[in-house]
Amino acid sequence: MLLANKTVIVTGASRGIGRAVALECARQGARVIIGHSGSAQGRTAAFSLMEEISGFGSHGIEVGSDAADPDTGARLVTAALDAFGGVDVFVNNAGICPFHSFLDMPRETYLRTVDTNLNGAYFAVQAAANQMKKQGSGGAIIAVSSISALVGGGMQTHYTPTKAGLHSLMQSCAIALGPYGIRCNTVLPGTIATDINQEDLADEEKRAYMIRRTTLGRLGAPEDIAGPVVFLASDMARYVTGAALLVDGGMFVNLQ
Incomplete structure (x- = not known):
């Protein structure tokens, strides 16, 4: 029960990595705020997740709000305060990756990706940090980045930045928020099989290549990211801040 009596906000929690993280946090004793897009599909998935969380004897609430909206973070924090009295951990996981070539990148695709993955995240982290500072007992902020933060992708010129x-935000926030006992760290997943890359990995040749690149010989699953996030959120990582943890099955180091 590494997160017993802690309140955790997870963005993009209705599916994929976010869902796995929310479940593992609940399994480890946390109360969970399930951030999702607010769509009918997202809401249905969030209510299903709430039922699973209750099966661990924990509690979850859902908040539907677009991750690209600068006010979403404040809504999540307010929900956590109303339901559980505070925020101990904030996991910024929400993101999109609509694969597209660079030379004809639609402006709206670029802007939507940046707003969802980075701009909205900035203000959500800010909202959580302000609440943690107000509480005066520290906290943990974890950003789910990607191996793509370290390498390029020809169809991801809007995503990798x-x-x-x-x-980079987590590195700077580790400095800015360290005096308040707030730790900020990054998890960098490799190729994780989720619906965000389902179409891309439907190409059997590419899927086989990505598996060969991974030294552990398989693609990642959302559950592979949940454990590292819980570690960074827990007191076991109380002296870890400004760090980046690759969770990629050995893909980054494999040059063969």
């Missing part, structure tokens, strides 16, 4: 930006 946002993930590098999240990593």
Whole structure:
């Protein structure tokens, strides 16, 4: 029960990595605020997740609000305060990756990606940090970035800068928020099989190549990210801040 009696906000929690993180936080004793897009599909998935969380003897509430909206973070924090009295952990996970070539990148695709993955995240982290400072007992902020923060992608020229930006944001926030006992760290997943890349990985040749690149010989699953996030959120990582943890099955180091 590494997160017993802690309140955790997870953005993009209705599916994929966010859902796995929310479930593992609940399994470890946390109360969870489930951030999702606010769509009918997102709401249905969030209520299903709430039922699973209750099965662990924990509590979850859902908040539907677009991750690209600068006010979403404040809504999540307010919900946490109303339901559980505070915020101990904030996990910024929400993100999109609509694959597209660079030379004909639609302006709206670029702007939507940056607003969702980075701009909205900035203000959400700010809202959580202000509440943690007000509480006076520290806290933990974890950004789910990507191996794409460290390497390029020809069809991801709009996406990789946002993930590098999240990593940089956590480094700077570690300095800005350290005096208040707030730790800020980044998790950098490799290729995780979720619906965000389902179409891309439907190409069997590319899927096989990505598996070969991964030294552990398989693609990642959302649950592979949940454990590292819980560690960084817990008191076991009480002296860890400004760090970046690759969770990629060895893909980054494999040059063969």
